[in-house]
Amino acid sequence: MAVNSAPEKVISQSIAPRTCIILSAFVVFVISCFCIATIEKGTVAVASSSSMSSEAPAPQQYQAGLHSIVYVTTPNENSAKTLARLLVERKLAACVNIIAGLTSIYEWEGKINEDHEQLLMIKTRSARVDELSKFVRENHPYSVAEVISVPIENGNPPYLDWLSKTVSEG
Template identity: 85%
Template sequence: MLLTCTAGSLARVLIQNLLLSSTIGITTATGIATMSTEASNCAAGLHSIAYVTTPNEKSAKELARKIVEQKLAACVNIIPGLTSVYEWEGKINEDHETLLMVKTRTSRVDDLSKFVRENHPYSVAEVISVPIENGNPPYLEWLSKTVPERKTN
């Protein structure tokens, strides 16, 4: 099907949509405010996933619990059975590790990184993050409600 639109008919459609949205806005102002809040809490890049490796499950559980208690993350998944191959002090190493997948606000990644450095058994702790570009809106809402914004001084 081919649709054509002249300038006059386009203007009529835009005016009708504007009037319709104005009417909806008056009758459902609360719903629109809620939708706006939800949309802002689901914006691309507002949240991040940080990855942290630990030497074993025991240290992973201890660190994960502290991270959540400090409200630096809403959830930390503990993924055992990881093998890491890396160069350290001029030598190639291969170690079994446990991975933490930390869901947090992007604005809190620096705080999370500092906390991990201060509470991690490694002298150089791995903390790397990637922004969440898209996700389940109710989950991202929960993440936003659980992890407070970074405090500014």
């Protein structure tokens, strides 16, 4: 048995590096053949080689600012989850991320405060920000709720398309 096991070790040791190199080359070949990334004017379009022809439609350009991210702070996890769920249920937001462990330092009524808060990162249509802001003010535990928004300039086209389908224009 010792005679049979030694050659197996030698064979496996000599084949393994070659197999890895061949496998790596194959993966690079497959990726380069089937995925072509085109970068145009700040957008990325990905197409498979089977869908690339002179008849293939051009990727749609994203209209910068069509969507926004709205930031809202809340005093605790319960109020964050309640508000997030209400926004999604009412189709004012496609998605709300709750970011815990936030520390806010701010001046309020002449006094410097430091509080632990939750941050809501809300994805919506820019056309719905005013309606969303009004909803937050009416359902937020703070007398003056933080509601600020920034437009989305660009992003993953399938995600932005999903966002558009999830939140209507109003």
